[in-house]
Amino acid sequence: MLSYVKQQTVTITIGVSFFVFGFFIAANLLQLSERDVLVGLISGAVGGVTMLAVSLMQERRLDTVSARLA
Secondary structure, three states: OOHHHHHOHHHHHHHHHHHHHHHHHHHHHHOOOHHHHHHHHHHHHHHHHHHHHHHHHHHHHHHHHHHHHO
16 A cells, blocks of 8 residues: 555655745745744644545555456
């Protein structure tokens, strides 16, 4: 089931690093408080974990459908 994640490791790493980098640049430009930065990072983490779970469920469904067709 984790084969999708293994295949997409580079893409996931680049996406996470750009999110964190961009978020801290924006936080410094907007002079956000530490609490605002923490809320933003937690929101990003929750969104990322949700997308990971959805991707894994989608891959599992595709594996199930392909197994039935084979």
